[in-house]
Amino acid sequence: MPLLNGNQNARKEEDFAGKKLKALPYELLQRGGDAVKVDLQKNRLKQINGISQLKNLTELNLSRNELSDFPVDITELYQLEKLYINQNNIKTIPENVFPSLEKLRFLKLSTNRLEKLPQDINRCLHLNYLNLSNNCLRNLDPLVGLSHLKELYVERNQLAELPELLFLNNSLTLFKANGNPLRKPPQEVCAGGLRDIQSYFAMLEADAPDVCTVKTMFLGSSMAGKSTLCRSLKQGCPVTVAEEDRTVGIEISEVGSEGVRFFFWDFAGQEEYYITHHVFITAQAFVILAINLSSYNMDAQSFKEKVGFWIKNLQLKIPDSVVLLVGTHIDQCTKENEVKEKKKHIEEQVKEMLETHTTNLERRMKNFQEMEDSSLYYDQINQIERLTEYKLKVVDFIPVDCTEQADIDKLHSRIKHEVLNKETFPSIEQTLPRCYCEVENEIQELLKNGDIAEHGIVSQSSLLYELKNRHETLDDDKLKLILQYLHRIGVIMWYKEIPELAGSLFVKPSFLISLFKTIVRHDLVQELNKISPAQLKSENALVIQKKRWISDYKDRASLNNVAIRILVRNELQKNNYGITDEELIEEVVGSKKREGSLLSLLKHFDVCLSTKHNSPLNPKANEFCPQKNWKPSNPIVYEPDxxxxxxxxxxxxxxxxxxxxxxxxxxxxxxxxxxxxxxxxxxxxxxxxxxxxxxxxxxxxxxxxxxxxxxxxxxxxxxxxxxxxxxxxxxxxxxxxxxxxxxxxxxxxxxxxxxxxxxxxxxxxxxxxxxxxxxxxxxxxxxxxxxxxxxxxxxxxxxxxxxxxxxxxxxxxxxxxxxxxxxxxxx
Structure with a gap:
């Protein structure tokens, strides 16, 4: 709409935002057809009687009001082009509304209570922007036929499937659907955006198989028995894990069981590793929380450290996850009824914790709702209401003696029972084109046959070349989309958003994680002390410098880049990897001139940042402003050390x-x-x-x-x-x-x-x-x-x-x- 000038503009554009209105202002209705653009957001409107008098209205903003019924008077606004009616409480939209709005191009209906769409919404033929996020929709079929639609947002609804015909629309350029229990296409496909979804449907066969994949995360404090549980379940029998063999960082393994594919992620329990957990803890996961019952004391501090800390973190990170509490080391509990009493204490404390969390949210929401002008706090009310909809499910506690076959079998059966429950895991079955599974299998075969090195680092170009030789129907673009899907489910790792790493893939994630644990570990000082004089000489360093590295780490939490290169080089050259390719080693560990891929990853995931201990400070340095060019006051560039x-x-x-x-x-x-x-x-x-x-x-x-x-x-x-x-x-x-x-x-x-x-x-x-x-x-x-x-x-x-x-x-x-x-x- 062209801008108007002077008094004419004042009459054409009416601004009543934030005026605490409960009805349309009399002066607005009096002017009638003069209004072209009206802003009524942030008021207390429950209805808008008389709006049909504004015959020339092209833009109407009704967001952040108290509308519970869609105002049908809007059907008489034949010139309307933009309608904001988001952040209200609308549950239904009657039929025969949208066919009247022939000129409507922009419609924002997000953050309401819509459970379904009117069948005739697709008769709003000029609509090119539609936002339906934060509703309760289960079906998008009525949108098929909106031939001019360019942007569509349906995030955080209840969608399990998307209509294939919707993506035949050549006009659609932007689509977002995260936060839905999607199985067709899976959320990991939708996360890639419109092109990935269109490619998915193009490759999807009529009889495409459903696959069941579950990421299972083993969490708990240090020495809780996570690795013992994980390895025993993988082997199907009791496995003893020595203390010196405990997990450092994260260990990954794959286990198949009666049609269900489990990815086991065993997270180390020492606090030093928590800073990397956010990289790998993802939604739609099954969490096994191990609790050492032999060392558990029935008091607030013990519960906080061994149980409460983990429950709180899951509530914050993945609040709709499923948690199975597993009591371990019960063979070391010698007192009569000790296991039973501790089990009861933990269950009671968890129940109280979850109830307190819900009560606090509800109380805070009520406080906002009871304020004199609650419409001003609509965003806060809506956010809290969204949090109350998350239900962290903590299933019944199960004590396990990891030395007994019967207990391992019992735990295995319980896990299978939980993951196959459709109410608990609504999107466990996912429909995938066959080529997605075939490409994954071929990557593993290339690794097994030695066509990809044991460490699993491979260039994008060489992997695409190998895969195209096996799939003539898949071009580079389709293969890249499949690889990105495999990255999102954790089968491979490809950080294409990091320029330094876009050309490399890690088809063996466990190797990449082993590099993480080279630097992020609980015994780093011991590892620094192990650096030999010969290794120091290879980097032109002295023993006195090694002492400085250790003191800097202890006192200032900084680690010298030369020390990092030595530690990672040592890890790469260990017998279990046997890497001697100097070019690859330099790519991973870096050199004096360039940063290695490992540091790029650690910085990307906010684990560390570059620093130089003795860089001079200039109090009169040029001010930095984001999105504007900045010229350094000192032309000398210092490399971080x-x-x-x-x-x-x-x-x-x-x-x-x-x-x-x-x-x-x-x-x-x-x-x-x-x-x-x-x-x-x-x-x-x-x-x-x-x-x-x-x-x-x-x-x-x-x-x-x-x-x-x-x-x-x-x-x-x-x-x-x-x-x-x-x-x-x-x-x-x-x-x-x-x-x-x-x-x-x-x-x-x-x-x-x-x-x-x-x-x-x-x-x-x-x-x-x-x-x-x-x-x-x-x-x-x-x-x-x-x-x-x-x-x-x-x-x-x-x-x-x-x-x-x-x-x-x-x-x-x-x-x-x-x-x-x-x-x-x-x-």
Missing amino acids: ACLFPSYLSDNKQVEQKWESDNTEDLNIHVYFLPEIPHGFFHRLVIRTCSLYSPFWIGKDQCVLCCGDKRFLLRERCDEDQFIEIRCKESELETPGEIQKAWGVIREIMKRLNTLTEQWQGLYLTVHSPCKSSDCDQYFQWNDWQEWLEDSGTSKFNVGLEEKQTCPNGHQRRTELLFPRTPDAST
């Missing part, structure tokens, strides 16, 4: 020294995490943020970074309320322009925080600015803060705010010191 692992830091001394002290007038934002901050979240945020801004100083739970001459503090607070605090020094904000620049940096930090949050389905965030008066515990809540992150130039994040804000205790401050002032809010 070490990697910092923030999760290993033990104090905040350096950070506190650089930050000095807080000031009540600092820009100050609190991002609250409910139910809690996930383990490792803060350090992953720090890594992502410090890769943008330098210099930086990182501590155990604090970080200071600089942008130009402005200092910013990130601080993790884990008191009764858990939040991450973001501050900017008040003394460095002399003008409104400087304040806005600081908000720009804070926006970049919060964007990364928000993106990281998406990896934890069970998280809910709220954002506050605390009152700036000392000894005042009041705060100002940010509503719609995510809109500000998406587009700071056009969002109405703080629409309706005055130039000054007053807290409930009467303390007043300029709004720009509490909220970022967007252009829309200041006009």
Whole structure:
């Protein structure tokens, strides 16, 4: 729609957003046909009687209201082109609505309660954008026939199958369907986007087989017996695992059982390995949580460490997963009824924990709903409601004596019973084209026959060449789509989004994980001490430098790149891999001139970041602004000489020294995490943020970074309320322009925080600015803060705010010191 000028524009575009309206304003209806664009979002409308008078309306925004019935008066808006009616409570849409809206091009119906679509929606022939995410839809068949549809979003519904005919639409360019229990095509196919889905249906035969695949993750504290369980189930008989043979990192194995294909992932229990768990813990998995009953004490601390920690992490990461509690080491429980009593205690504590989690969510949602203007908190209410729909299922506790064949058989039967339950695992059966399975089998055959080296690293080009020789009907593009699917289910690993690794595939994931554990391990100091003088000489290093590497790791959580290369080279040259190809070794471990693929992966997954201990600091360095070209003030480029692992830091001394002290007038934002901050979240945020801004100083739970001459503090607070605090020094904000620049940096930090949050389905965030008066515990809540992150130039994040804000205790401050002032809010 072309922009209009002057008073004419004021009459044509009516803005009533955030006015607490319960009915359409009289002045709007009086002007009738003059209105072309009307914004009624963020009100309390339950109906819109009279809207049909606006005969010339082309754009209508009814989002974030209280509509429970689709307003049929809209059918008389024949000129309507864009309709926002998202974030309401609409359950059904009657027939004969969309045939009347012949000019409708854009329709946003996300975040409602729709269970089905009207059959005649496909008669809305000019529709090119449709958002149906966050509803309860089970069927998309009515959409077939929308020939002009370009963008379609159906995320987080109840879809099990997608209609093949929908993807014959040549106009469709963007499609998203994550968060559905899909079996045809599987979610791992849909994650690749529209091209993958179209290719899937093109290759799908009429009699394509259903396959049953389950990723089974063995979790639990150190020495809980995970490896014993895993290996005993794999062998089908009791297997003894010595303490010195316990898992380091993650071990992967495949087990077939009566038509079900299990991928066993055995996760090491030491805390040092938790920082890599997020890479491999995925949704739609079956979790076996091992609990050492012989060392379990029936008290709060023992439950927290051996059970509660894992349940909480699963609630945050994959809240719709299925967890089987397995009590181990029962042969070492000697007291009468000891196993029975501990079993009962654990079951009672888990039940109470799950109930408390649900009660807390429901109570918080009720508090928002009972506020005077609940429509302002629609986003918060909806997010909490989404979390209440997740039901972490913890199935009955089963004690196991891993030395007894009968107990191994009992556990095996129980696992089979759970995974074949369609209510528990609705998408366990997945329909796949035969060529998907054939390509996977051929890769394993190439590995077995020695056509791919034992370590499993192969170039993309050579693997495609081998596979095309076996499949004349599959071109490079189709093969790449199949390889990407195999990557998503964990059969191979191909990180094509990392430029340095796009040309290589790891068809033996266990080998890649063995490289991870070379650096991320609980006994790293011991491994550094084992480095021989000959190995040091190969890197032109001295024994005195090795001592420095060890002290740096202990004191500063940093590991020298030369030490990393030696450790990984040693691992590669061990007898079980026998790698002597210097070119391959350099590709993995890197050299003095380039970074190896292993470090690229560790940085990609927020495990570490590059650093240089003695790089000079320039307080007058040019300010960095994202998406703008930056010129270094110093033409000399220093190569990083070490990697910092923030999760290993033990104090905040350096950070506190650089930050000095807080000031009540600092820009100050609190991002609250409910139910809690996930383990490792803060350090992953720090890594992502410090890769943008330098210099930086990182501590155990604090970080200071600089942008130009402005200092910013990130601080993790884990008191009764858990939040991450973001501050900017008040003394460095002399003008409104400087304040806005600081908000720009804070926006970049919060964007990364928000993106990281998406990896934890069970998280809910709220954002506050605390009152700036000392000894005042009041705060100002940010509503719609995510809109500000998406587009700071056009969002109405703080629409309706005055130039000054007053807290409930009467303390007043300029709004720009509490909220970022967007252009829309200041006009």
